[in-house]
Every structure is written in structure tokens, then in C-alpha cells.
Amino acid sequence: xxxxxxxxxxxxxxxCVAIYQWADFATFNFVAVVAGVTGFIVFSDLRRYAVDNAAxxxxxxxxxxxxxxxxxxxxxxxxxxxxxGTEFSRVVMTLWLVVTPFTLTLTxxxxxxxxxxxxxxxxERRTAIFVGFSEDAQRLAESFQTSKMLGITPMGFFDNRQGxxxxxSELPRLGSLMEAIEWIERNPxxxxxxGLVHARTSDIAPVVDALHDSVASVYFVxxxxxxxxxxMQYAEMAGTPVLVAYETPxxxxxxxxxxxxDVIMSFLILxxxxxxxxxxxxGVKLSSPGPVVFRQMRYGVGGQKIVVSKFRSMRNDPLxxxxxxxxxxxxxxxxxxxxxxxxKTSLDELPQxxxxxxxxxxxxxxxxxxxxxxxxxxxxxxxxxxRHKVKPGITGWAQVNGLRxxxxxxxxxxxxxxxxxxxxxxxxxxxxxxIILRTVLVVFKDRNAY
Numbered sequence: 371x372x373x374x375x376x377x378x379x380x381x382x383x384x385x386c387v388a389i390y391q392w393a394d395f396a397t398f399n400f401v402a403v404v405a406g407v408t409g410f411i412v413f414s415d416l417r418r419y420a421v422d423n424a425a426x427x428x429x430x431x432x433x434x435x436x437x438x439x440x441x442x443x444x445x446x447x448x449x450x451x452x453x454x455g456t457e458f459s460r461v462v463m464t465l466w467l468v469v470t471p472f473t474l475t476l477t478x479x480x481x482x483x484x485x486x487x488x489x490x491x492x493x494e495r496r497t498a499i500f501v502g503f504s505e506d507a508q509r510l511a512e513s514f515q516t517s518k519m520l521g522i523t524p525m526g527f528f529d530n531r532q533g534x535x536x537x538x539s540e541l542p543r544l545g546s547l548m549e550a551i552e553w554i555e556r557n558p559x560x561x562x563x564x565g566l567v568h569a570r571t572s573d574i575a576p577v578v579d580a581l582h583d584s585v586a587s588v589y590f591v592x593x594x595x596x597x598x599x600x601x602m603q604y605a606e607m608a609g610t611p612v613l614v615a616y617e618t619p620x621x622x623x624x625x626x627x628x629x630x631x632d633v634i635m636s637f638l639i640l641x642x643x644x645x646x647x648x649x650x651x652x653g654v655k656l657s658s659p660g661p662v663v664f665r666q667m668r669y670g671v672g673g674q675k676i677v678v679s680k681f682r683s684m685r686n687d688p689l690x691x692x693x694x695x696x697x698x699x700x701x702x703x704x705x706x707x708x709x710x711x712x713x714k715t716s717l718d719e720l721p722q723x724x725x726x727x728x729x730x731x732x733x734x735x736x737x738x739x740x741x742x743x744x745x746x747x748x749x750x751x752x753x754x755x756x757r758h759k760v761k762p763g764i765t766g767w768a769q770v771n772g773l774r775x776x777x778x779x780x781x782x783x784x785x786x787x788x789x790x791x792x793x794x795x796x797x798x799x800x801x802x803x804x805i806i807l808r809t810v811l812v813v814f815k816d817r818n819a820y
Contacts, residue, residue, distance in 0.1 A: 372414025378477040379409040379441070379470060386465045397458065401445055408444045412437050412800070434474045440800050442467055500527035500541070500591075501550045501577050502565030507591045510563065511541055522561060528553070530573065547573045551580040559586050566592045618759040619797040631799065632733050636726040643720065650681055650717055657708035660686025663721055668738035671761045676730040678738055678762075679721040683709025716809075722764045734802045735763025736790035747783050757790040760797075767793035767801075770808040 380402045387398055449458065498514065500507050507527070514522045526542045528550040544553060554562070562581060564574065581588050592613060603614045620628050640647070651662045663679050670676035684704040705713065712718040725731040731738070736757040739747070748754045768774075768789035773782065793801070 372410040372412075374477055374481060375413035375474060376406045376410040378473050379438075380406045382470045382473045383462075383466050386462050386469065389465070390459060390462050398462070400452075401449070401458065404448045405441060405445050408441045412441055431471070431475055434478065435471050436800055436804060438471050438474060440803055442470075443803075496522050496560035496587075498522050498524050498561035498563060499544065499550070499554075499559050500524065500529075500563045500565065501547060502574065502591075503527040503529045503541075503543075504565040504591060507563055507565045510591060515540065525559065528577075547577055550577050554580065554584055554586065558584075561587045561589065563589045563591050566590055616756055616759065619794060620760060624797075627799065628732065628802075629729075631802070632726050635733055636723045640723050640727075646717075647720060650712065650720070653708050654681050654683075654712075657706045658685050667741050668762065669741060669744050669758055670730050670738065671758060673755060673758045675741065676725070676738070676762075678725060678731070681709075681712055681718040681721060683712045683718045719764055726764065730761070732761040732763045734765060734767075734793075734805050735761050736766050736793065737769060738762035747780075750780055751784050751787050753791060754787055756794070757787060760794055765805060765809040766790060767805055770805050770812050774812065 383398060383402055383405065500511060503511075511524045511527070514520050514524045524541055526544040528545050528547050529543060530546050544550070562584075564578060566574070578588070603617075605612050605614045654662045660682055662682060664682040664684075665677050665679050667675050668678045683706065685706060709718070722731055723733075726733055744754075766789070768786040771789055773786045773789060793805075
């Protein structure tokens with residue numbers, strides 16, 4: 371799929387060059403190579419595909435636009451770094467930028483048409499049964515029933531629990547686990563999904579052993595709830611298959627890529643905003659006695675303590691004897707008038723770009739909480755500490771989804787953690803850029819900051 375999109379990007383560029391008579395094909399060879407390679411990488415990520423029978427396309431138009439803008443940004447950055455940008459026609463580049471999303475959409479529709487023909491053709495669909503019908507297996511069966519593109523027709527399930535069918539499932543119960551062996555011998559089936567939850571090993575083992583004497587494809591469906599947060603991935607380590615429940619997305623190349631973007635963007639932001647930083651520092655100093663920058667201990671990646679910097683927005687009052695750290699609330703008397711402006715516009719967070727350059731933070735990631743709050747919520751919210759598998763960020767997925775500001779209830783914190791873990795599981799550069807763009811909008815519209 372990535373190759374089809376990359377080819378479309380290159381062909382669209384060539385068409386734009388051909389339309390504009392003053393442009394030269396040879397001049398755009400470098401652009402075509404960078405765009406083709408980047409497009410292939412970006413559009414080959416299978417997590418971005420909407421394998422949905424009701425969807426109009428394999429990629430949704432909004433996703434196409436977002437990924438294309440990211441690809442175009444990489445091209446422009448490459449031209450800037452190689453100092454060759456002046457050699458290229460602005461008319462061609464602008465036309466290419468505008469037209470490509472629509473040619474990619476046509477490619478996406480063509481891919482979907484081809485996929486549907488391939489998976490719905492006579493003799494191409496496969497039959498399947500479920501041996502042990504867990505909740506995850508039931509969701510999988512429902513996906514097969516609603517999406518033709520998956521190419522599998524579920525026939526029923528075997529489970530030791532009595533009842534003609536599971537609640538919410540349209541599949542018939544074909545019998546107990548032991549009856550599955552005889553049924554498979556009499557009714558050839560293409561795929562067998564084996565659930566690993568409710569049944570005992572002694573009940574499942576004979577079925578799995580009998581499947582060795584069949585030609586059916588066999589998949590194991592473990593119940594994700596056993597492992598915590600409902601998300602597992604298959605992987606191999608040293609040739610041994612493993613199920614990954616929790617892992618950081620920033621390993622090897624992805625870690626270097628994330629760091630590269632953080633450093634470049636932080637440096638440019640600090641350079642461009644240096645006059646504003648100076649003005650804010652003077653404003654903080656004049657607003658109330660005390661230091662310009664407020665520093666606080668937080669947890670960073672791996673649960674290690676880091677020092678996070680912010681422009682001071684509150685009066686420099688001593689901490690209470692209990693040492694309790696109280697979050698800012700609406701109308702908090704400790705916040706200075708100038709500090710209220712800084713907090714409302716998130717300008718108090720700007721010194722954290724120095725934390726990003728230092729390496730203790732990232733531009734996008736779960737927001738770091740005070741150490742005292744960490745110790746409190748890690749005991750109350752399941753999976754809380756998993757947010758520390760990545761560097762904390764200046765902004766995050768939770769913040770652009772309405773969870774910015776005070777977390778005065780356990781429910782609010784639980785929702786914030788859900789969004790943080792979603793970000794970790796679904797990270798991509800495209801998601802980072804989306805969060806950054808939405809952060810700019812949130813800063814001007816959000817009322818949760820004070």
C-alpha cells in the first residue's frame with residue numbers, strides 16, 4: 371500500500387511539472403526521491419488504515435491530508451537544509467501541495483475497490499470457528515461479521531459455558547470444547563480461533579493437539595483483561611514469540627527521530643520567542659517578589675525524578691508545614707494578575723523548552739505531575755505509572771482533549787491516564803504534529819487553565 375501512495379505522490383508531482391511549462395523535470399528529481407521515500411514510510415504504517423466496511427476509503431480524507439502535510443513538510447525541510455529551495459518553482463510546489471490529497475484519495479478508493487474484490491470474490495473468503503469464546507473473541511467475531519474486507523466468515527463457537535449463545539453475540543453455540551474435535555473432523559474449516567481465558571488448560575490442550583492433524587490455520591486469542599489495560603501486541607525476541615502488554619514506542623530509530631524533532635523545534639521556538647521570554651521574565655519580576663523561574667520536582671521517563679521549570683505565576687509563599695502541594699483552582703488567591711495571564715495563555719510553560727533541549731522532557735508526551743500527586747494516584751489509578759515509559763511533554767493528547775488544568779477528582783485523573791496511554795500505544799510523528807497544532811487552538815479557547 372505504501373508503494374501505491376508513494377507512486378501517486380511522485381506522479382502527481384510530475385504532472386504538476388508538465389502543466390507548468392517553465393518548470394524542468396530534472397530539477398525536481400531530488401524532490402521526487404525525498405517525497406517518494408517519505409510517503410512510502412508514512413503511508414505504510416498499518417495502524418493508520420481504516421479497515422471498515424462502512425468507510426469510503428482505506429484511508430480517510432482527513433488522515434490523508436494530515437499525512438500528506440507531514441510528508442510535504444519533510445520535503446520542504448530537506449530543501450531548506452540542502453539550500454536548494456530557490457531552484458524550485460513556487461507555482462509547481464503550491465499546485466502539488468493542493469492537488470496531491472485528491473489524487474491520494476483516488477488511489478485510496480482504488481485500493482479499497484481492489485481489496486473488496488479480492489476478499490469478497492468467490493472462493494476467497496475463509497470460514498472460521500471459535501474454541502473458547504472470550505470477550506475479545508466475541509469482538510473479533512463481530513468485526514468479521516460487519517467487515518467484508520477482513521475476508522472471514524465466522525460460523526459459530528464452542529464453549530463449556532451453557533446457553534445457546536453469548537449475550538450480544540449473533541453466533542450460535544456449536545457445543546462444548548471437547549465436541550469441537552469431532553466437529554472439526556466432520557466439517558473442514560479454514561481458521562480456528564482458540565480463546566485462552568475461561569477454559570482450563572486441560573480442556574484446551576486436546577483441542578489444540580487435534581488441530582495438528584488438520585489443515586486449519588490456528589490463532590490464539592488471549593483475554594487482554596488478564597494483562598491489565600486491554601492492549602497487547604505480538605512480537606519476537608531472540609526468535610521467541612511473545613505478547614507485549616506494555617512497551618515504549620521510542621526504541622532505536624524512533625527514539626532518535628523523536629529526539630531530532632524535539633531538538634530542532636525547541637531550538638527554533640526558543641530562538642523566535644526570545645524577545646517574548648525576556649519580556650515575560652521582566653513582567654514576572656515586577657509582578658511580585660521572588661525568582662523569575664519556578665522549579666519543581668517531577669517524575670520523568672522510567673520514573674526518574676527530574677526538575678521542571680516554569681515562569682513563576684504565584685506569589686512566592688512558603689509551603690505549608692504539611693508539605694502538601696495544592697493545585698491551582700479557579701480564582702486561586704495565590705496566582706498573581708500577571709501570572710493568571712501567563713497560565714491562561716500557557717506562556718508560563720515556555721521555559722520547559724529548555725528541559726526539552728536538555729533531554730529530560732519532550733514537546734509532546736504525558737504532562738508531568740508533582741511527585742506528591744504521583745505517589746497518591748499511582749495507588750488509585752490502574753496503569754498510572756505506565757505513562758512514565760516515555761518522556762513527559764509540554765503538551766499531550768489528554769490536554770488537547772479537554773483534560774487541561776486541575777484534576778480535582780479521581781475520575782478526571784483516570785480519564786487523563788487513558789488518553790496518555792492511548793498516545794503511548796498509538797504514537798506517530800503525525801500524531802505529534804496534530805497535538806501541537808491542536809494545542810495552539812486550545813491555548814486560545816480552553817477555559818480549564820487558570
